[in-house]
Amino acid sequence: MVAPLKVGIAGLGTVGSAVVRLIEQQRGALTARCGRGVRVVAVAARSKTRKRDVDLTDIAWARDALALANDPGIDCFVELMGGSDDPAHSAIEAALKSGKSVVTANKALIAKHGLRLASLAEQHGGALNYEAAVGAAIPVIKTLREGLAGTTINRVYGILNGTCNYILTRMEREGLSFAECLKDAQRLGYAEADPSFDVDGHDTAQKLSILASLAFGTRIAQNEVYVEGISSIAPEDLRAAEELGYRVKLLGVAVRTSKGIEQRVHPTMVPKTSSIAQVMGVTNAVTIDGDGIPPITLVGPGAGGAATASAVVADIADVASGTRALPFGRHSTKLRETKKAPMERHEGGYYIRLMARDFAGTAATIATRLAEQKISIESIVQRHPNGKLDTDESDTPISPVPVLLITYATSEDAVHRALHAVRADKVITGRPQVIRIEKN
Amino acid sequence: MVAPLKVGIAGLGTVGSAVVRLIEQQRGALTARCGRGVRVVAVAARSKTRKRDVDLTDIAWARDALALANDPGIDCFVELMGGSDDPAHSAIEAALKSGKSVVTANKALIAKHGLRLASLAEQHGGALNYEAAVGAAIPVIKTLREGLAGTTINRVYGILNGTCNYILTRMEREGLSFAECLKDAQRLGYAEADPSFDVDGHDTAQKLSILASLAFGTRIAQNEVYVEGISSIAPEDLRAAEELGYRVKLLGVAVRTSKGIEQRVHPTMVPKTSSIAQVMGVTNAVTIDGDGIPPITLVGPGAGGAATASAVVADIADVASGTRALPFGRHSTKLRETKKAPMERHEGGYYIRLMARDFAGTAATIATRLAEQKISIESIVQRHPNGKLDTDESDTPISPVPVLLITYATSEDAVHRALHAVRADKVITGRPQVIRIEKN
Numbered sequence: 074m075v076a077p078l079k080v081g082i083a084g085l086g087t088v089g090s091a092v093v094r095l096i097e098q099q100r101g102a103l104t105a106r107c108g109r110g111v112r113v114v115a116v117a118a119r120s121k122t123r124k125r126d127v128d129l130t131d132i133a134w135a136r137d138a139l140a141l142a143n144d145p146g147i148d149c150f151v152e153l154m155g156g157s158d159d160p161a162h163s164a165i166e167a168a169l170k171s172g173k174s175v176v177t178a179n180k181a182l183i184a185k186h187g188l189r190l191a192s193l194a195e196q197h198g199g200a201l202n203y204e205a206a207v208g209a210a211i212p213v214i215k216t217l218r219e220g221l222a223g224t225t226i227n228r229v230y231g232i233l234n235g236t237c238n239y240i241l242t243r244m245e246r247e248g249l250s251f252a253e254c255l256k257d258a259q260r261l262g263y264a265e266a267d268p269s270f271d272v273d274g275h276d277t278a279q280k281l282s283i284l285a286s287l288a289f290g291t292r293i294a295q296n297e298v299y300v301e302g303i304s305s306i307a308p309e310d311l312r313a314a315e316e317l318g319y320r321v322k323l324l325g326v327a328v329r330t331s332k333g334i335e336q337r338v339h340p341t342m343v344p345k346t347s348s349i350a351q352v353m354g355v356t357n358a359v360t361i362d363g364d365g366i367p368p369i370t371l372v373g374p375g376a377g378g379a380a381t382a383s384a385v386v387a388d389i390a391d392v393a394s395g396t397r398a399l400p401f402g403r404h405s406t407k408l409r410e411t412k413k414a415p416m417e418r419h420e421g422g423y424y425i426r427l428m429a430r431d432f433a434g435t436a437a438t439i440a441t442r443l444a445e446q447k448i449s450i451e452s453i454v455q456r457h458p459n460g461k462l463d464t465d466e467s468d469t470p471i472s473p474v475p476v477l478l479i480t481y482a483t484s485e486d487a488v489h490r491a492l493h494a495v496r497a498d499k500v501i502t503g504r505p506q507v508i509r510i511e512k513n
Numbered sequence: 514m515v516a517p518l519k520v521g522i523a524g525l526g527t528v529g530s531a532v533v534r535l536i537e538q539q540r541g542a543l544t545a546r547c548g549r550g551v552r553v554v555a556v557a558a559r560s561k562t563r564k565r566d567v568d569l570t571d572i573a574w575a576r577d578a579l580a581l582a583n584d585p586g587i588d589c590f591v592e593l594m595g596g597s598d599d600p601a602h603s604a605i606e607a608a609l610k611s612g613k614s615v616v617t618a619n620k621a622l623i624a625k626h627g628l629r630l631a632s633l634a635e636q637h638g639g640a641l642n643y644e645a646a647v648g649a650a651i652p653v654i655k656t657l658r659e660g661l662a663g664t665t666i667n668r669v670y671g672i673l674n675g676t677c678n679y680i681l682t683r684m685e686r687e688g689l690s691f692a693e694c695l696k697d698a699q700r701l702g703y704a705e706a707d708p709s710f711d712v713d714g715h716d717t718a719q720k721l722s723i724l725a726s727l728a729f730g731t732r733i734a735q736n737e738v739y740v741e742g743i744s745s746i747a748p749e750d751l752r753a754a755e756e757l758g759y760r761v762k763l764l765g766v767a768v769r770t771s772k773g774i775e776q777r778v779h780p781t782m783v784p785k786t787s788s789i790a791q792v793m794g795v796t797n798a799v800t801i802d803g804d805g806i807p808p809i810t811l812v813g814p815g816a817g818g819a820a821t822a823s824a825v826v827a828d829i830a831d832v833a834s835g836t837r838a839l840p841f842g843r844h845s846t847k848l849r850e851t852k853k854a855p856m857e858r859h860e861g862g863y864y865i866r867l868m869a870r871d872f873a874g875t876a877a878t879i880a881t882r883l884a885e886q887k888i889s890i891e892s893i894v895q896r897h898p899n900g901k902l903d904t905d906e907s908d909t910p911i912s913p914v915p916v917l918l919i920t921y922a923t924s925e926d927a928v929h930r931a932l933h934a935v936r937a938d939k940v941i942t943g944r945p946q947v948i949r950i951e952k953n
Binding site: 095098099102105106108204212215216220221222224225290348356365367368369370372373374379380382384385386390394396398402407 | 538539543545547650651652655659662663730788803805806807810811812814820824834835837838839842847
């Protein structure tokens with residue numbers, strides 16, 4: 074019998090405590106799975122006295138995370154403190170440099186320092202596992218890192234932020250505004266007091282940059298993600314999407330194009346019949362498009378103490394059983410530099426909503442301006458004050474009326490130029506709303 | 514640089530040829546991923562002269578699968594011949610006994626001989642990977658074997674047969690009969706000339722028995738799966754399901770109950786809003802319910818040359834890179850004997866359709882017979898000849914009318930006894946249709 078794996082855990086918040094409990098509960102199962110025991114032998118946390126619903130008898134307290142990482146009495150350092158930099162960063166570096174394996178749920182840190190940490194893990198022979206960093210219990214890291222090694226991946230996209238999907242789901246189902254739903258999400262603990270990291274798309278961008286690296290074998294480039302959040306989405310956009318056969322989701326999309334890797338986070342219209350459109354509430358989902366095979370979609374809880382702890386313990390079990398993969402699915406020196414496809418050159422269909430001063434005149438102007446940019450219109454409709462769609466152009470209202478446009482595939486650049494011209498024509502009031510369409 | 518992994522492939526049908534092509538196409542990517550090359554050095558197939566769309570230059574031909582398995586010039590034996598017994602079985606045994614790793618897509622063989630083969634792999638140090646055996650490119654084996662090591666799994670269920678799901682989807686969408694859709698499926702190559710293995714549920718049962726073993730850490734028990742196929746499903750059942758908020762899917766369900774492990778394959782009503790209900794056509798899906806966490810659903814192509822080859826190559830890549838897990842996620846001696854929960858004691862809700870000679874009288878008799886078995890009725894409705902549902906009991910038609918019942922959770926046994934009594938009362942004509950309901 075091999076000696077048990079000795080685990081040290083830095084951070085005893087919701088997830089850290091859940092991991093300690095789960096390892097204890099799963100003691101027998103883990104031994105059967107790993108061929109050896111798994112024991113939490115030491116922990117580090119800010120407060121030793123804080124009340125936690127977990128039994129810490131016989132577990133040593135390290136002075137701090139760094140001391141724990143350097144403790145020769147542990148084999149596997151589990152970082153659950155969060156934060157993209159110190160103290161988490163130096164503790165992980167220290168653990169890897171001493172040949173220990175590291176398990177972390179820290180997306181911010183992996184997105185920022187993943188390449189350097191992977192290289193340290195490879196040099197010193199430890200594992201670096203981070204399944205919980207993206208999609209919590211959804212095994213998306215393992216799937217991209219190992220499960221699809223036989224496939225050229227062309228696109229990976231998903232709903233990676235539960236807060237945003239919760240807000241969009243409520244807005245759609247109840248016709249509420251973004252602000253109302255955000256307030257509710259905060260009250261229910263689904264959104265932070267400062268929600269900007271989630272609702273502005275930055276959380277999704279960090280996760281996407283990790284998935285893109287695994288999918289395409291490129292170096293993580295979180296600063297090269299185009300990011301747009303959901304705060305400008307109005308109930309009328311969701312209503313229009315519904316009537317046009319779409320749903321609006323905040324997607325992170327990474328796609329291989331002839332111009333390079335496109336990484337973007339933005340509200341997206343997806344066909345109502347697609348797998349991703351069915352994902353409601355705080356649930357997350359990732360779809361992977363492999364060359365020559367139909368898409369694979371993974372759906373599940375993307376956050377929460379228990380779901381995150383489940384992924385962390387699976388990562389620890391891989392360390393214990395010796396199931397070892399390289400951190401980014403290939404040696405870090407083999408990760409290619411990301412060639413960024415500029416967002417202006419993104420191509421796809423667009424939904425455009427504008428407030429026309431006069432429907433007939435505006436329609437003519439818009440048609441002209443779009444034609445000048447070689448943009449083809451799939452549909453142009455006017456929304457009556459009663460909220461129903463109509464294509465009857467004979468209407469000549471006095472107050473501004475919403476006009477909804479769906480374009481065929483065109484470029485971001487062309488859309489911007491056309492809308493710039495329409496605004497200069499002074500036939501609309503306010504800013505046009507633009508939502509990209511993603512087909513499956 | 515480590516020497517390349519030398520691969521021998523037995524079976525050059527659609528999948529085998531696709532694997533040879535994919536390894537060649539992915540040559541650079543596989544080397545980057547695995548830290549070593551992957552080379553197909555020898556093959557065995559029934560016909561050496563058959564036309565195949567694959568370049569076999571520089572690849573040796575073995576006399577037969579067994580000779581290939583015993584060839585000291587290969588490291589990894591890939592079995593793509595099919596069939597639960599010889600020649601595939603003895604070839605795999607020989608390969609494992611000589612310390613080679615084995616990759617197979619053969620569900621029938623794993624379901625029948627998996628335990629013994631796992632034990633051989635463990636004794637002699639080779640890998641035994643079979644991701645493609647269930648759900649083709651959907652990484653469900655890896656997810657259960659490694660990704661959810663930290664979670665107690667309570668239930669795993671899914672759509673595991675594309676042929677059945679294709680037929681049910683067409684029946685539902687177009688109101689066609691089972692026979693008509695089967696004929697179309699055969700014409701399109703989605704169903705075999707002898708479709709019974711698929712449509713009677715046996716293919717699903719084999720796959721389910723493998724998933725159950727991985728999910729619960731038990732020995733595979735394919736003979737202890739309750740199996741019922743889809744041939745008795747009528748368009749009116751699908752119409753009723755639709756109106757009652759359900760869809761009918763052929764599910765394989767393995768669930769941990771207080772009476773043991775329940776393994777069953779049967780047409781199932783699932784709530785229309787569930788992830789599994791969205792899965793249409795030949796697509797497969799598996800949902801995993803872990804203790805204390807929301808369900809995880811994996812959706813994707815469950816068959817097809819390219820999708821199967823993708824999973825086979827990923828398994829080969831794991832062998833090449835040394836990413837090694839035990840065949841059933843734990844040592845085969847640690848797999849517990851399956852304690853089978855008898856189907857008569859299955860508990861759940863039921864949909865029952867019967868042809869009543871007289872609605873009012875039959876309703877009263879049914880209500881009495883069900884009450885005697887302590888079965889509570891959630892709804893009882895009569896279908897008018899015009900096809901619409903109605904609960905108006907005042908109708909007294911002359912010819913038999915369909916009556917639809919939904920029960921609250923009860924036992925299989927109670928339902929059988931109640932229906933036996935109803936038939937003895939002679940208030941119905943023909944056999945009652947019974948479809949189990951699975952809630953999420």
